[in-house]
Amino acid sequence: MSASMVNNGLRSCDCHECSQMNELKVNTSFMNMIAGWHLSGDTIMIEQMPIMGGYVSSVEETAICDVAATLASFVLYNCDIHLDGPVHIRWGNTSNRECLQVAAHAARALDANTDVLLANQYYTIAGPCTEMCLLEVAAQAIVDTVSGRELLSGVAPGKGVLQDRATGLEARMLGEASSAACGMSIEAANGIVDNILHRYELNYHHAPMGKKFQECYNLDTLRPSQEYLDIYENAMHTISLCGMDF
Amino acid sequence: MAATRPLTVIDVYERFVKGKKVPENEWDYTIIPQNLTALKEKYKLKFEPGQSVPEDNETKNALFQAGLEMLSTVGFYCQDLGRVMHVTEEEIWEGIKKTPKKLILGEGRDIARFYPRHGNSPVKPIIQGGPTGSPVSEEMFIKIMQSYAQEAVVDDLVDGVMDTVEGKKAKSGTPYEIRATMQELRMTKEARTRAGRPGLGV
Numbered sequence: 001m002s003a004s005m006v007n008n009g010l011r012s013c014d015c016h017e018c019s020q021m022n023e024l025k026v027n028t029s030f031m032n033m034i035a036g037w038h039l040s041g042d043t044i045m046i047e048q049m050p051i052m053g054g055y056v057s058s059v060e061e062t063a064i065c066d067v068a069a070t071l072a073s074f075v076l077y078n079c080d081i082h083l084d085g086p087v088h089i090r091w092g093n094t095s096n097r098e099c100l101q102v103a104a105h106a107a108r109a110l111d112a113n114t115d116v117l118l119a120n121q122y123y124t125i126a127g128p129c130t131e132m133c134l135l136e137v138a139a140q141a142i143v144d145t146v147s148g149r150e151l152l153s154g155v156a157p158g159k160g161v162l163q164d165r166a167t168g169l170e171a172r173m174l175g176e177a178s179s180a181a182c183g184m185s186i187e188a189a190n191g192i193v194d195n196i197l198h199r200y201e202l203n204y205h206h207a208p209m210g211k212k213f214q215e216c217y218n219l220d221t222l223r224p225s226q227e228y229l230d231i232y233e234n235a236m237h238t239i240s241l242c243g244m245d246f
Numbered sequence: 247m248a249a250t251r252p253l254t255v256i257d258v259y260e261r262f263v264k265g266k267k268v269p270e271n272e273w274d275y276t277i278i279p280q281n282l283t284a285l286k287e288k289y290k291l292k293f294e295p296g297q298s299v300p301e302d303n304e305t306k307n308a309l310f311q312a313g314l315e316m317l318s319t320v321g322f323y324c325q326d327l328g329r330v331m332h333v334t335e336e337e338i339w340e341g342i343k344k345t346p347k348k349l350i351l352g353e354g355r356d357i358a359r360f361y362p363r364h365g366n367s368p369v370k371p372i373i374q375g376g377p378t379g380s381p382v383s384e385e386m387f388i389k390i391m392q393s394y395a396q397e398a399v400v401d402d403l404v405d406g407v408m409d410t411v412e413g414k415k416a417k418s419g420t421p422y423e424i425r426a427t428m429q430e431l432r433m434t435k436e437a438r439t440r441a442g443r444p445g446l447g448v
Contacts, residue, residue, distance in 0.1 A: 008428055008431050008432045008435065009428075011447075013352055013353050013357075013447055014351070014352075014448040015374075015404075015447065024321075024323060025325055026322065026323075026324055027325040028327065029326075031255050031258065034255045035255050035256060035259075038255060043351065055275065055279055056278065056279060057279070058286065060286045061279070061283060061285075061286050063291075063313075064282050064285055064286065064291070064309065064312045064316055065316070066313070067312070067313020068314075068320075070313075071313060071314065071338055071342070072317055072322055075252070075338050075341030076255070076322060076333060076341070078255055080346050080349055100298045101293055105293060105305065105309055106309070106313075108299065108300050108309075109307070110310065111306075111363075111365070112310065113307070114342050114345075115342075115345070115362045116345050116362075117346065117349060117360070123378070143298050143299055145366065145371060146299055147299050147366075148365055148366065150361075150372060151371055151373075152371050152372070152373055153374040153376070153378055153404050154375070154378050154404075155377075156377055156379060157380070162381070163382065164390065166376075166377035166382070166390060168393030168394045168395075168396065168397045169393075171376070171394050171399065171400050172397050172399055175370075175373040175397070175398075181366070182366065182367065182368050182370055186301050189366075190296065190299055193298045193299075213389070213390050213393070222389060222392055222396065
């Protein structure tokens with residue numbers, strides 16, 4: 001309701017976003033929002049994050065659910081873009097091996113058979129100002145780019161639950177890794193992603209929380225700290241060693 | 247049978263109202279998992295370990311058919327009505343035809359324009375930068391959003407969730423939720439203006 005208010009509300013050209021429920025569920029409040037936005041000609045983005053290991057068990061079953069939920073967003077709920085985000089029930093991130101596989105298979109299936117606009121969102125387990133967070137972002141950006149997605153949305157570091165632990169540098173990595181992956185063969189991308197995954201997937205139990213925005217940026221100039229820039233450079237170097245040509 | 251027209255959310259609501267009553271726990275714990283397992287077996291889906299992205303056409307086409315069949319045979323559940331609605335395969339295809347094939351976000355010189363990227367297109371996806379719903383304090387909100395808006399690779403913004411508004415918890419279902427959302431939008435506008443990109447989409 002507040003998003004649609006005339007003064008300071010969203011414009012029609014902004015994404016009016018609401019979420020399905022897990023799995024293949026909505027409620028009437030969701031449909032009411034959609035009805036208002038649709039009749040007003042607003043841009044609608046519907047989100048759904050299938051939970052791997054929740055009501056659904058294997059990667060294949062989660063991917064089937066993902067395809068069905070995505071089709072429903074367009075066909076039943078009149079959205080313009082579907083925002084995906086398969087998430088692992090144990091780890092709470094979208095950048096783990098299983099969820100990357102679910103997202104990529106669902107996107108490729110939809111991309112090969114339809115023209116719908118597909119987005120994915122980024123929840124890392126590590127926090128900002130850590131190399132692990134940037135590696136997680138890069139791995140997912142490569143997967144999403146080569147599997148044909150049109151929009152990448154992020155990043156929510158530290159599973160998106162820690163206050164003020166998000167900065168523009170994670171989005172820079174998202175954009176740079178995606179640009180570097182454009183046009184790459186799927187076989188090459190799979191090899192690079194596998195190499196990057198090996199660098200972080202054994203660290204989930206001890207994932208670093210990273211630092212708050214206040215510790216990562218100069219609050220007067222709004223420039224990232226030298227410490228974070230060094231970490232960013234190291235992450236780029238690590239990703240290059242994994243086979244990525246920036 | 248051909249679909250009469252693409253469905254609207256109003257049509258969907260009508261179908262829910264007339265749909266079969268099903269207990270929510272039966273939907274969650276029986277109907278969803280049993281049907282997904284059956285479809286996985288029917289379409290012989292087995293993802294290759296080590297292949298994050300499928301390298302063959304058979305897998306992606308079988309997966310699409312399985313997802314299509316899941317939606318057309320199992321349907322969708324409405325939690326507060328406690329009912330299931332159904333949609334035919336023809337209606338799904340009719341709805342897919344109606345979806346936008348291109349879109350513009352934002353306005354003025356800051357628009358993000360995108361088209362379908364079939365396969366691994368050399369065209370970069372739109373980068374929507376932001377904390378993606380992460381909690382953000384009132385004090386840091388503008389600065390954090392500006393840190394995204396000032397990045398050259400960012401084409402569009404997604405904001406965080408403000409924890410408090412004027413010191414009060416922005417609790418869901420209360421007037422503070424409305425007030426906090428309005429404040430988020432005002433602050434996001436200020437952030438993109440400070441970054442020199444006032445037209446960026448959100």
